Every structure is written in C-alpha cells, then in structure tokens.
Amino acid sequence: MKITAIEALRYSPPEPAGAHPAPSRPSWQGRQDVSHPLARYRGRRVDFNSLMPWGDLWVRVRAENGTSGLGATQFAGPVAALVRDHLGPALVGEDCRATDRLADLMFRLTKPYGSAGIASCAVSAIDLALWDLRGRIAGEPVYRxxxxxxxxxxxxxxxxxxxxxxxxxxxxxxxxxxxxxxxxxxxxxxxxxxxxxxxxxxxxxxxxxxxxxxxxxxxxxxxxxxxxxxxxxxxxxxxxxxxxxxxxxxxxxxxxxxxxxxxxxxxxxxxxxxxxxxxxxxxxxxxxxxxxxxxxxxxxxxxxxxxxxxxxxxxxxxxxxxxxxxxxxxxxxxxxxxxxxxxxxxxxxxxxxxxxxxxxxxxxGASDAPGFGIEIPEAQLSPY
Ligand SMILES: [Mg+2]
The missing domain is CATH 3.20.20.120 (Enolase-like C-terminal domain)
Structure with missing residues (x-):
C-alpha cells in the first residue's frame, strides 16, 4: 500500500464551549519559579514557550486506498519545512505499512544535517502518522x-x-x-x-x-x-x-x-x-x-x-x-x-x-478505536 502524500498541518481546535467551574486557585504554572537552563541569562520566571514562535505541528500521511493517518510533534515552523521539503517527498511511493523500515530510512535521511532535535521531531510526527495509518488500515488500535x-x-x-x-x-x-x-x-x-x-x-x-x-x-x-x-x-x-x-x-x-x-x-x-x-x-x-x-x-x-x-x-x-x-x-x-x-x-x-x-x-487506558483513535474534523486542519 503506497504512500501518496505527506502533509504538514496546523490544527486549530475550537474554543471550549460553556462556562468553566471557578478554579479554587490559579495553576502552579506561572505562579511558581521553575529552574531552567536559561536562568543565568534571563532570570527565573522566563516562559520558554513565549521564547518560541511555534506551536504544534500535525502530519498526515495519505495512502493510495484513500486512508490517512495523523501524527504530531512540537516546534512547528522548522519541523514543517523538513516534513514538506525533505522527508515527506522521500517517502512518497514507499509501502506505508513498513514502519520499521521507514523509521530507519528517515533516520538515515537526516544524517547530513543531524538527526537530533528538530530533525527527530519531524521523524517522530511522520512515524506516528504511519502507525496511525497502519492501525486504520488494519481496523485495530495501535496498542494491538x-x-x-x-x-x-x-x-x-x-x-x-x-x-x-x-x-x-x-x-x-x-x-x-x-x-x-x-x-x-x-x-x-x-x-x-x-x-x-x-x-x-x-x-x-x-x-x-x-x-x-x-x-x-x-x-x-x-x-x-x-x-x-x-x-x-x-x-x-x-x-x-x-x-x-x-x-x-x-x-x-x-x-x-x-x-x-x-x-x-x-x-x-x-x-x-x-x-x-x-x-x-x-x-x-x-x-x-x-x-x-x-x-x-x-x-x-x-x-x-x-x-x-x-x-x-x-x-x-x-x-x-x-x-x-x-x-x-x-x-x-x-x-x-x-x-x-x-x-x-x-x-x-x-x-x-x-x-x-x-x-x-x-x-x-487507551482508546479502542483504530489507529491512535484521533478524530479531528477536516475544517480544523489547514496546511502549515
Ligand atoms: Mg522532565
């Protein structure tokens, strides 16, 4: 079963509806000092997320029978480029069920620019989408x-x-x-x-x-x-x-x-x-x-x-x-x-x-639906 396309996607969930019960106090996040590796330069209260301009990246792998699978990672901007421009095109035409082979293939594809960090995030999102796709094709949850x-x-x-x-x-x-x-x-x-x-x-x-x-x-x-x-x-x-x-x-x-x-x-x-x-x-x-x-x-x-x-x-x-x-x-x-x-x-x-x-x-536990059991309405996904 051949891969026909690999897409880098933005997921835009709807605003949660309905009134929230009032919290008894604010969450610890933002309220407490957190030790981190930038403290010597930026002080204790720095919010790492605010220093990074990206959110999550979703990846969809499409197979020739019309089935598709979803994976996700973080640091969307630079990871999206690797998915769109390098790893995605390199996997088109491969058998989408060959998760072990493709994991090793992707790892080796990243060798010229390094396989850790951002590159590993791109590999992760595609690998997860492939496992999701395998589960959907088999009609089985991934844990099976x-x-x-x-x-x-x-x-x-x-x-x-x-x-x-x-x-x-x-x-x-x-x-x-x-x-x-x-x-x-x-x-x-x-x-x-x-x-x-x-x-x-x-x-x-x-x-x-x-x-x-x-x-x-x-x-x-x-x-x-x-x-x-x-x-x-x-x-x-x-x-x-x-x-x-x-x-x-x-x-x-x-x-x-x-x-x-x-x-x-x-x-x-x-x-x-x-x-x-x-x-x-x-x-x-x-x-x-x-x-x-x-x-x-x-x-x-x-x-x-x-x-x-x-x-x-x-x-x-x-x-x-x-x-x-x-x-x-x-x-x-x-x-x-x-x-x-x-x-x-x-x-x-x-x-x-x-x-x-x-x-x-x-x-x-884990969901019993096929793949990872992730259902996202199409309208909430857009090209990254
Ligand atoms: Mg930790």
Missing part, C-alpha cells in the same frame, strides 16, 4: 499492533499542585524544582522548603519525583540530593544538560544510591543505549513525539528491559500516542500525566490532546 492488550497503567501526576492531584486520585507525584545553581544557598534552602512541604502534603508513602529540567550541574545536583535525602525523592530527573555525557557519568559516581531519570531531550535509541550500557540512569524517559516516534520508543523500551532499567516515556499518559505505547509495550509500568490546569476545574472540563482518554483513579 504492538502486541498489547487493553490495560490500565498507573500514572504519576506532574504538577506542583500536589493536593489537587491527590484529590483527582493520583498516588504518585512529580514536582518541578524552583532554583538552580545561580540562586546560591538561598535557592537551595527554598528548594528544600518546597520539597518538605510537598512531602508533608502527600504523606510518607507516595512516590515523589523531582524534575530539574536540565538546569543543574554535577556539584549542585549532589548537594541537592544530600539536602533532599530526608524527603526520599523517588528520582531526580534531568539534572544535567542532555549533551553533558561526562557529567552523567560523574553524577552517577557521586550519587550511587539515588535513583536518576532522564531522556526526554535525547533523540534516537543511541543515547539510551549509551546510558544503559554505563548504567548512568535508572529510568529512561524518551518523548514519543521527539525521540523518533513509536518505532524509537519500542526500541528504547527493549534496551531498557535488556539492561534491567525502567522505561517511562515522557508525558506518556497525556497524549493518545503515549497512551497506546503504554498499553502496547508491556515493560512500561508507569505513565506520566501532566496537569497544568487550575485546581478545582475537573479534568473533564479541561481540553485534552486529541484522541487521549482521561485518567481514572490515577490510571490511564
């Missing part, structure tokens, strides 16, 4: 194509409003660190106070993970881990810049017992294989919309399993893509569900990613 069965995967909630996440039924939590090395010892004190408060709120038993979003250095990460030891962080996430490979080795050496997680800014299976071979992290966190799509996540999950490591893809509970990966890959034992909406507003009233099902009692 992966060899999975319907199942509910426990989620941890990513939010600094942990009391609200508890009310919603979650039993594990990830919070965002407020301050990095540039905030000095006062920042360290504030970090400790915040984590102590979160631990107090959720109690002794539940897992509490801490996301450092590429903002620390090795020495600060070690001092942070020592300060936070009494609060038993389940893991420290993305302490270092993803390219700082020596730093990852050094951090593991200096924190042998602390569970470490990373990977949302690693692209293709190669960095994950590097990390697994050296055991520099315990939890691999590929992002399905950035790392090369579902084909790459499946390979990374196999790497993790063979090394005795955990794989918990970034935001896997939040999108239809991640939900199908979680239901379909049996070694994914926990998914991330991100809550950016304000406390007091039920999740049913918060716009969700297309095709995504809502968590119930802190667990996520």
């Amino acid at each position: 194509l992966l060899g999975g069965a319907p199942r509910r995967v426990p989620c941890y909630a990513t939010t600094n409003d942990v009391d609200w996440a508890m009310e919603l039924g979650f039993e594990a939590f990830k919070v965002t660190l407020g301050y990095g090395p540039e905030a000095g010892s006062e920042g360290l004190d504030r970090n400790e106070a915040f984590i102590a408060e979160c631990r107090e709120t959720i109690g002794d038993e539940p897992d509490l993970y801490i996301d450092c979003w590429m903002s620390l250095d090795v020495d600060y990460a070690v001092r942070l881990a020592e300060r936070l030891y009494p609060y038993q962080p389940g893991w420290l996430e993305e302490c270092l810049l993803p390219e700082d490979l020596d730093g990852h080795v050094a951090l593991r050496r200096r924190l042998p017992a602390q569970t470490l997680a990373t990977g949302e800014h690693w692209y293709s299976p190669f960095p994950f294989q590097w990390a697994a071979a050296r055991r520099v992290v315990d939890v691999l966190q590929p992002d399905i919309q950035w790392c090369g799509g579902l084909s790459a996540v499946a390979r990374i999950a196999a790497i993790a399993d063979s090394a005795g490591l955990a794989v918990m893809p970034h935001l896997a509970g939040t999108t239809a893509f991640g939900q199908h990966a979680s239901a379909g890959i049996s070694t994914i034992h926990r998914a991330e569900y991100r809550i950016g909406s304000a406390p007091g507003v039920p999740l049913e009233r918060v716009p969700q990613a297309p095709g995504a099902v809502l968590p119930v009692n802190g667990e996520i």
Whole structure:
C-alpha cells in the first residue's frame, strides 16, 4: 500500500464551549519559579514557550486506498519545512505499512544535517502518522499492533499542585524544582522548603519525583540530593544538560544510591543505549513525539528491559500516542500525566490532546478505536 502524500498541518481546535467551574486557585504554572537552563541569562520566571514562535505541528500521511493517518510533534515552523521539503517527498511511493523500515530510512535521511532535535521531531510526527495509518488500515488500535492488550497503567501526576492531584486520585507525584545553581544557598534552602512541604502534603508513602529540567550541574545536583535525602525523592530527573555525557557519568559516581531519570531531550535509541550500557540512569524517559516516534520508543523500551532499567516515556499518559505505547509495550509500568490546569476545574472540563482518554483513579487506558483513535474534523486542519 503506497504512500501518496505527506502533509504538514496546523490544527486549530475550537474554543471550549460553556462556562468553566471557578478554579479554587490559579495553576502552579506561572505562579511558581521553575529552574531552567536559561536562568543565568534571563532570570527565573522566563516562559520558554513565549521564547518560541511555534506551536504544534500535525502530519498526515495519505495512502493510495484513500486512508490517512495523523501524527504530531512540537516546534512547528522548522519541523514543517523538513516534513514538506525533505522527508515527506522521500517517502512518497514507499509501502506505508513498513514502519520499521521507514523509521530507519528517515533516520538515515537526516544524517547530513543531524538527526537530533528538530530533525527527530519531524521523524517522530511522520512515524506516528504511519502507525496511525497502519492501525486504520488494519481496523485495530495501535496498542494491538504492538502486541498489547487493553490495560490500565498507573500514572504519576506532574504538577506542583500536589493536593489537587491527590484529590483527582493520583498516588504518585512529580514536582518541578524552583532554583538552580545561580540562586546560591538561598535557592537551595527554598528548594528544600518546597520539597518538605510537598512531602508533608502527600504523606510518607507516595512516590515523589523531582524534575530539574536540565538546569543543574554535577556539584549542585549532589548537594541537592544530600539536602533532599530526608524527603526520599523517588528520582531526580534531568539534572544535567542532555549533551553533558561526562557529567552523567560523574553524577552517577557521586550519587550511587539515588535513583536518576532522564531522556526526554535525547533523540534516537543511541543515547539510551549509551546510558544503559554505563548504567548512568535508572529510568529512561524518551518523548514519543521527539525521540523518533513509536518505532524509537519500542526500541528504547527493549534496551531498557535488556539492561534491567525502567522505561517511562515522557508525558506518556497525556497524549493518545503515549497512551497506546503504554498499553502496547508491556515493560512500561508507569505513565506520566501532566496537569497544568487550575485546581478545582475537573479534568473533564479541561481540553485534552486529541484522541487521549482521561485518567481514572490515577490510571490511564487507551482508546479502542483504530489507529491512535484521533478524530479531528477536516475544517480544523489547514496546511502549515
Ligand atoms: Mg522532565
């Protein structure tokens, strides 16, 4: 079944209708300091999204029998150019069901300009659209194509409003660190106070993970881990810049017992294989919309399993893509569900990613419709 066209699309969802219940307070987002890698130049409150002029990019792959599949990624502007001008035309005429072959072909096509970052996002969106198309042709949900069965995967909630996440039924939590090395010892004190408060709120038993979003250095990460030891962080996430490979080795050496997680800014299976071979992290966190799509996540999950490591893809509970990966890959034992909406507003009233099902009692499933189960009215899609 040949590919006839690959399109780069803009998705314009309608404004949510009806009155929202009043939030009990504003969301943590924008209200709290977040540690990030630009803090030394732009201060703590910088909103990374406001520094980037692009939104999401959707990709549609059309097959010769009239069927089509949808995938999506972020950073639309430059990714759209790669989809439209290079990867898309290169795949026209190929068999759309050959997801593994096409994933490798696309990876190799990006070699002259580099396969990480933006290029990997373009590959991811096309790969996801191909999996969606395979599912639609077969009349099966993607998790079935992966060899999975319907199942509910426990989620941890990513939010600094942990009391609200508890009310919603979650039993594990990830919070965002407020301050990095540039905030000095006062920042360290504030970090400790915040984590102590979160631990107090959720109690002794539940897992509490801490996301450092590429903002620390090795020495600060070690001092942070020592300060936070009494609060038993389940893991420290993305302490270092993803390219700082020596730093990852050094951090593991200096924190042998602390569970470490990373990977949302690693692209293709190669960095994950590097990390697994050296055991520099315990939890691999590929992002399905950035790392090369579902084909790459499946390979990374196999790497993790063979090394005795955990794989918990970034935001896997939040999108239809991640939900199908979680239901379909049996070694994914926990998914991330991100809550950016304000406390007091039920999740049913918060716009969700297309095709995504809502968590119930802190667990996520996946849609049973063919492909990823994403239905977007044609009028809401336009050429990017
Ligand atoms: Mg993270």
